[in-house]
Amino acid sequence: MKADIIFFNGEVITVDAENRIVECVAVKKNRIIAVGTKADIRPYVTKDTKCIDLNGKSLLPGFIDAHLHLTIYGTNLLGVSCIEPHIHSLKDIFQDLRIKAEETPKGNWVRAWGFSESLVKENRCPTKEELDEISTDHPIVVIRTCNHTSIVNSLALEKAGITQGTKDPEGGIIERNMDGSLTGKLIENAHMNLFEYASYSKEELRKGMKLASDEFIKKGITSIHDAGAYGEGSETIRIMQQAINANEIKVRVYAIIGSLTNSHHFVKKMVEAGPITGLGNERFKIGPAKVFTDGSSTGPTIATREPYNHKADDYGVIYYSQEELNRILGEAHQNGYQITAHAQGDRAIEMLLNCFEKALSEHPRKNHRHRIEHAGIAPLDLQERMQELDVVIIPNPVFMYVNGEKYLEYYGDRVEVMYPARDYIEKGIIAAFGSDAPVTMVDPLLGIHAAVNRESHLGTAVGKKQSISVLQAIRAYTWNGAYASFEENIKGSIEVGKLADFVVLSESLMKVQASKIKDINVELTMIDGKVLYDPYQMSNNIRNNKSVSINE
Known part of the structure; x- marks a missing residue:
């Protein structure tokens, strides 16, 4: 040869x-x-x-990015970016939104993404009234960088059917002023549900997917584990496969069966339809069934066993009861799926481990490779259970680089066991790194940098004892990602x-x-x-x- x-x-x-x-x-x-x-x-x-x-x-x-959002990353590129170099204030964002509104037909959505209070001099979110000043002819949504919170104008609330009398959805908050009036801020499931009304067209979704794939390739990413998008998940999967067949998406895709909107409905639909984890080929495969258990680490809305350091009465948000979680993912496991969930706080991780334990006791399966997406706060007792259950972890080291100071403020000493890469290696737990883009930058080299240095972008040490070697970080971005998708026999290393x-x-x-x-x-x-x-x-x-x- x-x-x-x-x-x-x-x-x-x-x-x-x-x-x-x-x-x-x-x-x-x-x-x-x-x-x-x-x-x-x-x-x-x-x-x-x-x-x-x-x-x-x-x-x-x-590079194999084991957790990012292909569709959201791509469609974001069609909207207003709040992370551009010229953005220093809310005024700068409002100006870009006005330009976008002028280019957009009346009645169509105007969207902004990547917003963070810490990146604007006002150090706050925009208000509904400020967004109304930009346009009352367009529904406007400004999506926070975590993708768990948004701020909208009055027309967006109207289109979503949200009034002063609307009750908070389970696992979500419609923020209100002291007098009960709406602020325009939607948190967790209230934010997720908005995208039943703020969805993109099929053409926009497909265009965004191609743009995202091209950007990933520029960063050396050849395979992704797509962690879902807003809206009806099966439609997104269908469009994704069409884009792959047309060679518009060139990266290899392991499609996690989950949606940011009512993820349990999508899981149930796919379980009933019949396909299971592993169906597909080298370019596209069905991945694990996934739901959300808690919120965002910077919200902060993650579910913790102890209160946040800066809020003595706040323990975060839980999406499901233990019984509901056991039922939803237990049925997927029973029907042959690899299962996983977004679980950031230690309380959420504990619930997910309980779910795994119950599912495996009732329907034993070797080499299941069940996963935990993020596993933000993972103290030693939970690490030991991960090891016993042979769970694969998908941490995000770049979060420490981007959010280090906030994590110290919110969680204090718990940063010593946040995304604990060294502990995982010492315990023989396989951890595959993901960026969670567009929540953070997609660049794997930045992720490797963060895992090796364990410092924020300001130079603050954040859980320094969890730093790992360059070779260990490379493995977490290559072979471990292939293992997490049952594909280590065909990729993830340079072997004949x-x-x-x-x-x-x-x-x-x-x-x-x-x-x-x-x-x-x-x-x-x-x-x-x-x-x-x-x-x-x-x-x-x-x-x-x-x-x-x-x-x-």
């Missing part, structure tokens, strides 16, 4: 069982056919083989027979200073043996195999 492409003279981080770092890798069609030294690769080289000189740069397995999904970085990841990891760039992304991102034309810098040292 002769190679179509070889990469040589590099730092090839294989992420195999021995964590080997070699210099060359050879590809035939969409598979890896050789890994090792120049001598190992030489027999696969012909006059037609493309020889790409890495010049000492790192080549890794393509696996898919040729690679990322090439701008320098050596093993030699760079830990504080500079976030500054490394992606120079090439390959999926299925095809170069899909190559801004510096690395793949065009092909050496004649007779003139390079590989044949010496």
Whole structure:
């Protein structure tokens, strides 16, 4: 067998069982056919083989983001961004919303995303009245960065059928002023339910999915675990498959069966329909059944066993009773699904572990790989139960970089066991990293940086004892992600027979200073043996195999 492409003279981080770092890798069609030294690769080289000189740069397995929101990330790009460099105040956001409203037909939604009080000088949310001043002809929604809260204008409330007399939905809050009037702020399920009315068109969803896939590839991401979107989940899954079949979505997708709106309805519908976890192919597979158990770590609305440090009477929000959670996910487990839930606070994590324990006792299954999405506050007693139940954890190290100071304010010493990557490794618990984009930046190198340094963007140490090595962080963003989707036999490491999904970085990841990891760039992304991102034309810098040292 002769190679179509070889990469040589590099730092090839294989992420195999021995964590080997070699210099060359050879590809035939969409598979890896050789890994090792120049001598190992030489027999696969012909006059037609493309020889790409890495010049000492790192080549890794393509990054696998084990928890992000493809559709939300993409459709956000169609709206107003609250994280642009020019945004310093509410006034700046209002100006962008006015421009968007002028471009939008009357009656259509105007949306903004990524809002955070801490990023504007007023240090507060906009009000309903301020949004009404922008337009009363367009429903307007400003979505907080956590995707668990929004602020809307009067027309948006009217379209959603929310009046002063509307009761809070279960697991949600319609915020009110002291006199009972509506502020326009919708929290948790009240926010989620809004998107039954603020949904995107099929055309917008598909356009957004393509935009998101293109952005992920630029960051070296070759596979994603999609954690769901707003609205009716089966329709989103259908559109996603159509976009994949049309090659508009080029990243590989492990589709978590969950929705930000009434997730239990979507789970029930899919369980009744018949398909289970693992159905699909190398480009698209059905993933676990997922619901929400609690809220946002920065809301803060996560469900905790002890009150928040800054609010002595606040323990967060719980979406379901233990009995409801056991029933919803227990039925999915019984019918062959991998199961998971968004569980951030220790009270929510404990409930989910109780659910796993009950489901497995009633219907035992080996190699179930049930997951916990986020697992924010995970003290030692819960870690021990995770280990006993053989659970896979999906933490988000970049949260510590972005939210470190807020976490210290809200949770105090509990940051020592927030997203505790080192504890997981020491206990043999497999943890696959995810960005939760668009809640945070999608960049895996920033996630690796955060896991290695455990410091906020302001340089504050946040649970420093949980820092891990570069190789450990790489594994959490590659092989562990493949394991979390039952796909470690075909991807997640650079080994013979696996898919040729690679990322090439701008320098050596093993030699760079830990504080500079976030500054490394992606120079090439390959999926299925095809170069899909190559801004510096690395793949065009092909050496004649007779003139390079590989044949010496």
